Amino acid sequence: MKIATRLIHSGKDVRPATGPLSVPLYHASTYAQQSVDDFGPWDYARSGNPTRQALEEAIAELEGGVCGCAFGSGMAAISSTLLLFSSGDHLVVGEDVYGGAFRVMTQVFDRWGLSVSFVDATNPSAMEAEIRGNTKALYVETPSNPLLKISDLSSAARLAKRHGILSIVDNTFMTPCLQRPLELGCDIVVHSGTKFLNGHSDVVCGLAVAADLHVGKRLRFIQNSFGAVLGPNDSWLTLRGLRTLKVRMEESQRSALRIAQWLESQPRVRRVWYPGLASHPGHEVHQRQTDGPGAVLSFELESVELTKKLLEGVKLAAFAVSLGGVESILSYPSKMSHAAMPPEQRAKRGISDALVRLSVGLEDPDDLIGELDALINTAR
Amino acid sequence: MSLATQAAQLGVGWDGCTGAVSVPIYQTATFRHPSLGQSTGYDYSRSKNPTRQVLEDGIALLEGGARGFAYSSGMAALTSLLLLFKSGDHLIVTEDLYGGTYRLFEQCFTQYGVQFTYVDTTDLEAVRRAARPQTRALVVESLTNPLLKVADIAGLASIARERGLLTIVDNTFLTPYLLRPLDLGADITIYSGTKYLAGHNDTVCGLVVVKEPAIAEKVAFHQNAAGAVLGPQDSWLTIRGMKTLSIRLDRQQENAARIAHWLRGHPSVQKVYYPGLSDHPGHELMSRQGKGFGAMIAFEVADPALVAPLLNKLGLISFAESLGGVESLITFPAVQTHADIEPHTRQRLGITSVLLRLSVGIEDADDLIADLQHALTTEAAA
Numbered sequence: 001m002k003i004a005t006r007l008i009h010s011g012k013d014v015r016p017a018t019g020p021l022s023v024p025l026y027h028a029s030t031y032a033q034q035s036v037d038d039f040g041p042w043d044y045a046r047s048g049n050p051t052r053q054a055l056e057e058a059i060a061e062l063e064g065g066v067c068g069c070a071f072g073s074g075m076a077a078i079s080s081t082l083l084l085f086s087s088g089d090h091l092v093v094g095e096d097v098y099g100g101a102f103r104v105m106t107q108v109f110d111r112w113g114l115s116v117s118f119v120d121a122t123n124p125s126a127m128e129a130e131i132r133g134n135t136k137a138l139y140v141e142t143p144s145n146p147l148l149k150i151s152d153l154s155s156a157a158r159l160a161k162r163h164g165i166l167s168i169v170d171n172t173f174m175t176p177c178l179q180r181p182l183e184l185g186c187d188i189v190v191h192s193g194t195k196f197l198n199g200h201s202d203v204v205c206g207l208a209v210a211a212d213l214h215v216g217k218r219l220r221f222i223q224n225s226f227g228a229v230l231g232p233n234d235s236w237l238t239l240r241g242l243r244t245l246k247v248r249m250e251e252s253q254r255s256a257l258r259i260a261q262w263l264e265s266q267p268r269v270r271r272v273w274y275p276g277l278a279s280h281p282g283h284e285v286h287q288r289q290t291d292g293p294g295a296v297l298s299f300e301l302e303s304v305e306l307t308k309k310l311l312e313g314v315k316l317a318a319f320a321v322s323l324g325g326v327e328s329i330l331s332y333p334s335k336m337s338h339a340a341m342p343p344e345q346r347a348k349r350g351i352s353d354a355l356v357r358l359s360v361g362l363e364d365p366d367d368l369i370g371e372l373d374a375l376i377n378t379a380r
Numbered sequence: 381m382s383l384a385t386q387a388a389q390l391g392v393g394w395d396g397c398t399g400a401v402s403v404p405i406y407q408t409a410t411f412r413h414p415s416l417g418q419s420t421g422y423d424y425s426r427s428k429n430p431t432r433q434v435l436e437d438g439i440a441l442l443e444g445g446a447r448g449f450a451y452s453s454g455m456a457a458l459t460s461l462l463l464l465f466k467s468g469d470h471l472i473v474t475e476d477l478y479g480g481t482y483r484l485f486e487q488c489f490t491q492y493g494v495q496f497t498y499v500d501t502t503d504l505e506a507v508r509r510a511a512r513p514q515t516r517a518l519v520v521e522s523l524t525n526p527l528l529k530v531a532d533i534a535g536l537a538s539i540a541r542e543r544g545l546l547t548i549v550d551n552t553f554l555t556p557y558l559l560r561p562l563d564l565g566a567d568i569t570i571y572s573g574t575k576y577l578a579g580h581n582d583t584v585c586g587l588v589v590v591k592e593p594a595i596a597e598k599v600a601f602h603q604n605a606a607g608a609v610l611g612p613q614d615s616w617l618t619i620r621g622m623k624t625l626s627i628r629l630d631r632q633q634e635n636a637a638r639i640a641h642w643l644r645g646h647p648s649v650q651k652v653y654y655p656g657l658s659d660h661p662g663h664e665l666m667s668r669q670g671k672g673f674g675a676m677i678a679f680e681v682a683d684p685a686l687v688a689p690l691l692n693k694l695g696l697i698s699f700a701e702s703l704g705g706v707e708s709l710i711t712f713p714a715v716q717t718h719a720d721i722e723p724h725t726r727q728r729l730g731i732t733s734v735l736l737r738l739s740v741g742i743e744d745a746d747d748l749i750a751d752l753q754h755a756l757t758t759e760a761a762a
Contacts, residue, residue: 027583029578029581029582029583029584029702030581030700030702032698033691034699035691035692036688036699036712036715043716044701045584046455046584072607073426073609075605075606075607076452076606079605079606086491087493100607103605104606104607107601107605108602108605111465112466113493114492202408202409203407203611204424204426204429204609204611221487224455225455225483225487225488226456226484226608227455227458227480228459228606228607229584231584231610231613233611234611311416319415321424322409325409325410335416
């Protein structure tokens with residue numbers, strides 16, 4: 001079945017007697033049992049909730065994995081995944097990962113004896129060079145945040161397999177609609193479901209999907225033990241958002257390409273990063289491994305003053321953190337998504353104070369370009 | 381101001397814009413910034429959400445702490461607190477604690493090099509003896525699960541203070557309405573808000589209250605960094621539940637006291653654990669440090685063979701995990717809540733194959749007693 005169909009029909013195995021097309025919102029924290037010896041499939045909502053399970057089955061199915069877990073935020077999904085490891089373990093991580101992932105690795109899990117090497121994940125041999133005897137996983141985002149660098153997922157997966165370690169991919173920017181890392185051989189996919197999957201800027205949610213049952217079972221165990229689960233209302237909203245993922249993503253992606261091309265031609269724009277542009281360094285690899293460039297782009301303006309003018313003047317696109325909603329969102333990585341990263345680390349990664357990230361929503365691209373044009377190209 | 385008043389008023393007056401008496405559910409992931417370098421105080425809902433904040437401020441107020449924090453489950457609250465520690469640290473923990481806590485400690489955190497010593501925290505000497513140079517905290521349940529042992533919070537907190545340890549109290553079974561551990565010297569209280577605070581068996585939620593602002597800063601950092609936060613709808617339901625906390629608990633306690641006495645007189649019941657019974661070992665301590673005895677009862681039936689028929693015959697009282705809601709629930713700890721504790725440890729603690737745990741709801745006590753009476757009547761006796 002094609003993705004458009006699967007998006008509509010996934011997660012429908014939870015079928016209550018009345019036959020609803022939408023899974024009910026189960027608020028129950030606990031479930032009455034019929035027998036002492038034989039408990040039913042539901043006992044306590046942290047361990048399993050029918051509404052949450054519908055979402056978990058949907059994301060597992062869409063990513064092509066065997067086990068999906070829903071969490072209270074993308075960071076809760078990442079933290080829970082990191083709990084797969086132990087003191088003394090080491091991870092090789094793409095250097096421009098989301099600032100929140102960077103923070104939890106360097107300021108929380110470091111105290112638990114988990115060490116991390118940040119590398120240029122566009123270069124498989126740079127990743128391999130960092131693999132040590134105690135390395136247990138590769139962790140990459142592709143496209144990365146905010147510079148949309150592309151990692152070759154098949155080579156990352158092969159590299160991981162050769163060393164007997166896990167490969168973990170943050171697939172937030174792409175969603176299974178455009179990229180399915182597990183099909184390329186990776187082991188775990190994590191998501192901030194807050195972004196494109198839910199898509200309406202109204203839910204904070206995280207998801208993780210494992211390709212094999214062994215890892216999946218441990219992840220499920222951690223989800224239940226740590227208990228950072230997604231509530232039923234948020235699960236239901238995310239599932240509802242998922243139904244329109246493909247139409248939203250396609251429309252936003254079309255607009256993003258137009259905007260990226262337009263920005264590239266503007267003299268006051270120093271540089272545009274968007275995997276859909278032929279000029280993008282990862283363009284070819286990205287084309288090979290995905291079904292589209294997505295709807296997030298970053299660009300650098302000629303000055304910090306102009307950047308400030310743009311951010312403060314913008315009306316149609318909200319000046320806010322987050323991305324992936326029906327509303328376009330313009331954000332300022334150095335003060336927002338990557339504020340948790342020390343300035344020298346940001347500078348090293350090319351995240352300058354004139355860099356802005358645009359998540360393209362469903363507004364008409366002419367309106368968005370018109371607004372950008374007015375703010376970038378007219379005198380104050 | 382009394383807790384009943386504070387609780388009923390949670391969120392009132394918060395929304396100056398419309399005057400809505402019930403705080404709105406802010407189902408939003410992100411917030412617009414007025415301009416560069418300016419924020420409304422809200423940026424991203426993982427970091428801070430207005431609905432969650434009303435709950436967090438509310439529990440801090442009821443508990444008398446500097447700040448409150450809401451998490452997606454009680455276990456998420458506990459895990460997020462454990463992130464304050466590091467590899468090599470050692471914690472002293474109540475021995476008959478909730479099975480999920482035991483599982484988390486033994487099967488997740490030991491792999492990160494944390495050590496746990498389980499002791500009878502009603503025995504202050506045992507707690508003293510368990511302390512080592514690497515010890516960082518005491519984690520105690522104010523009323524233990526499932527055997528309802530009473531911890532001397534002031535005594536424990538003073539031992540902890542002498543040694544520079546944090547005192548973390550799981551006060552789930554009592555709530556601030558019946559016991560305020562921070563007033564007795566504890567540093568942090570933790571809740572499965574799923575239980576009495578939300579109170580309707582309809583929300584999974586965890587809460588933490590920290591007494592000192594400096595410690596609260598660290599807890600805030602970890603809440604945001606690890607991100608195990610409570611969603612807005614569940615935050616709102618918990619606030620809504622907390623408004624009736626005092627009247628629910630009043631009724632639940634009355635019912636529990638009657639049922640405990642009734643159970644004690646029943647021939648098929650060999651032992652009843654309820655701190656409100658005057659011969660319960662923690663009765664006096666509880667009368668001194670708290671404002672009530674709660675609504676949890678544990679009891680032993682005379683024969684393991686009575687358990688299955690009892691659970692099957694109960695009609696009003698649901699056989700289900702969890703506790704603290706308006707509906708009465710009965711649990712078989714050895715196979716449910718405490719299944720993750722090794723059998724020999726369970727046996728030593730008294731979590732046996734004849735032990736049942738009853739969470740008394742707000743139904744009429746006569747009806748609950750009639751349900752138990754029916755379920756405890758064996759075929760032979762009938």
